[in-house]
Amino acid sequence: MVSPRAAVNALPAYRPGRNPADLAREIGVPRAVKLASNEVAFPPLPAVVAAIAQVAAETNRYPDNGAAVLTGDLARRYGVEPAQVAVGCGAVTLLQQVAQAFCDPGTGLVYAWRSFEMYPLLAQVAGATAVQVPLVPGDEGGPADTHDLDGLLAGIDDTTRVVLVCNPNNPTGTAVRRAALERFLDAVPAHVLVVLDEAYREFVTDPDVPDGVELMRGRANVAVLRTFSKAWGLAGLRVGYLIAEDPAVAEAVRKTHVPFGVSMVAQAAAVAALASEDEVRARVAEVTAERDRLTAALRSRGQSVADSQANFVWLPLGERTAEVAAALEARAVITRPFAGEGLRVTVGTPEEDDVFLQAFDEIAAG
Incomplete structure (x- = not known):
């Protein structure tokens, strides 16, 4: 059988x-x-609807496998090179690609818990060892709802390949602040990739919650993950992207993608959404x-x-x-x-x- x-x-x-x-x-x-x-x-968005209507007549053809126009627009928006950008079928697919690209069976994948519920599944599929670090109270005497960055550091060992930091955290909505996150990133060993999962970045209003792309600069083992599903309103079209300081990280993620995984319609919609910022x-x-x-x-x-x-x-x-x-x-x-x-x-x-x-x-x- x-x-x-x-x-x-x-x-x-x-x-x-x-x-x-x-x-x-x-x-x-x-x-x-x-x-x-x-x-x-x-x-x-009206521009998204118009872009979808325009490209619909071309859907008998395959989409651009490299999403070149969208990649270029994202690179210009964030002041990086196109080689630092990987586009995927939603942020969760990019997370799966990260696990496939960097985690061998038996290596470690570290993350806070509770956090995004796909994290343990990604580790399981990749055969990696999931290291869950409990949340701690953000306020004295309150419920556990905030990343324990010291605990995440303690969870890293020689087998660790990836650390996931969901900021703001899903499902608690809490976020770690700039100074603490900078100290954490500087303490993570160079062989460990830190992915700052910022699916909800656009909704951040606290100025002390840092933009991960800015913290990424100069740190070769840091990448930032974002999505068009939330603030940009494209949940039904599945578009996400990863930006890495080291182009080799983005290249490894691109190598594990499913060919033509981001549809022609999704690419056009995302480009139109960026133009409607x-x-x-x-x-x-x-x-x-x-x-x-x-x-x-x-x-x-x-x-x-x-x-x-x-x-x-x-x-x-x-x-x-x-x-x-x-x-x-x-x-x-x-x-x-x-x-x-x-x-x-x-x-x-x-x-x-x-x-x-x-x-x-x-x-x-x-």
Whole structure:
């Protein structure tokens, strides 16, 4: 009998956010609110829609395998050479490529936990040893929600090949600050690649949370990962990119890509989105303002909510997490529970967030 690798057999299935239309039908309501997947609530940018329409007539041809136009635009935007950029089918695919490019079976991959739920799966598929470093309280006496950079350093040994630092962290929304991150990067051994996973960078409002691309400069073992799925509104098209100080790092990541993995439509959309940066910034400002309103509303209800630097907030509900998430779904609100730990709530429109708050109040009232 044909059998897959044992590591693959043991993999849990990735669980995406639930489809709101399915939930609405299930509970018999006209509409459900989805605050589970950290998408932006805005429709695609007008320039993106136009670019998609224009390129649609060419989709009988393969896309540019090297995404040259998009790569060039990204290189100019960040002041790097095109050889320092790798474009991929979403940031998560680039993470898989990093693991394939740098982790041999038995080598170490270090990351904080809880963090992005794909990290342990990437290690498992690559045959690497996953070293999970528990989060620590960001505030004295608070819940564990922040990267322990000293703990990450202690987790590095001679077998370590990659360290992943999600900043801001998903799902807690917390971020490490400039001085601490600089000290950490300078202490990491030169043979270890540090990937700063900045999927939510555009939503950062604290000036002391550093831009990873700036910290990358002059540090040959640092790369930065970003995505068009969140702030840029292209979640359905799957485009991400990695920028490395050492072009050899980006080259290794490119070597592990699936040919033609970034579609012609996705490339055109990303180029159009970059050209619409002013509009994106305005949308991000609306999201961060609503994030502040939602945070204040939850705190006024007695909830311990850390200052989020992403487009979601984290409710550390502990053992009540699954119960609250189920009760919210019964009221047509989809959030993202992490059983026994907390609830991640995407910042939606003000109307969507009000629906969530009303449902949350009903649950609290019993």
